[in-house]
Amino acid sequence: MHQTAGQVLLVDADDTLWENEAYFRQVFEQFLDIMEARGHLRSDALDALQSVERERCVKHGYGSRNFARSMDETVRQMEGETPSKLMQEIDALVQWILDHPVEPFPGVAETLEDLASRHRMLLVTKGAHQEQNDKVERSGFARWFIGVEILFEKNAEHYREIVARNSLDSSITWMIGNSPKSDINMAMAAGLRTVFIPHRTIWGLERQPFTREPDLVLTQFSDLRLHF
Template identity: 45%
Template sequence: MPTRCQPGQTLLIDADDTLWENNIYFERAIAAYISFLDHLPHTPQQVREALNEAERETIRTHGYGLGSFTQSLIACFEHLTAAPINEHQHALIRSFAQSIADQEIELLPGVAELLPELATRHRLILMTKGSQSEQADKLARSGLGPHFNAVEIVAEKNPAAYADVVARHGCAPHSTWMIGNSPKSDINPALAAGLHAVFIFHKDTWVLEHAEINAPPDGQRLLEVESFAKLADIF
């Protein structure tokens, strides 16, 4: 059991799949999409691999968010069918993405109870990536906004983005932590930027966020916990 940190730490906290469920809704939409394409001569695994590749390409040009996801579904469909999408198909595919937007915010276990408590001892900054409007809307609907001293919605979470946030908010690296479920976006780039990190396991983390977790450089700490509630033992 780690020794609890002194009050006054700065906690950069991820949003999707750290504070509330997110990827499970994308997975349900993708399952419906794959079922829709069931008549094609491709296995579900082949469709998923094609969609993953379409998402990688779309993110490069459109960033993250439901608009980008919809573009990926359409690009994947046109690639697999080798034909333009018609109006009916387009509407149906858009409905898969809309099903995600229609979801209520479901806070992960322990968040509603612990986040206000953490805010009494530490400075909390929400740090998430994606569409500015979509992420701001999720935060507003979550009811968690008042517990954060600041909100940072960035296009990509890389070492430069972390360094920029640290500089803008005058964070001391020795007392600043990134907390999240993504090795690729939350843990490894934060460690590369000189911060400590806490990895919170989530069984449904998006496949494009999977990566091996890097060892922390000398003088930095990396902790791993199985739930948000376990942060009470650390902070």
């Protein structure tokens, strides 16, 4: 069904508009290579890093620099300390993520331009403020959004706060994204409608069964034009 004009579209950025998780995966694998070369079992390093990330993200949020700190903490747990040469290697891996060009998915720019002609759109992402802002700026997509929200965490409370602050009507407000946890379940809990657009890579911490089926499930971002 095609929605009438005048909907409010809250749009996730990482792995919805552009590639992101793939870069972290690549660095994750490189880190495991390093740990293997230092005599550790790959599976031990993997388990340790995942458990460090689970703990640290709750307290410190997301983003590349935080990922560097998680790798540092993993080495310290496994070896007692992180040699400064290894710390430099970790920082270089993460700098590669920070410097990576923004790679939007096919048709994203045209779709945003088209949707912006009929609907109000807010970009809603989570992570480190400067890192996320920098990506938005480099993408050139900001002009199609009435605002950019960078959250420490995407939870129901923060979604409700966005709705209240922007005086949105939640019955015509949709959260669109690739994460079952952050974009779908939490938005549903805040009373929003949802569009799930899965990406081939999903971070383990974002995986979660749906509390209820999303209103729409699409295979690619450009399909939004068929519904909005």
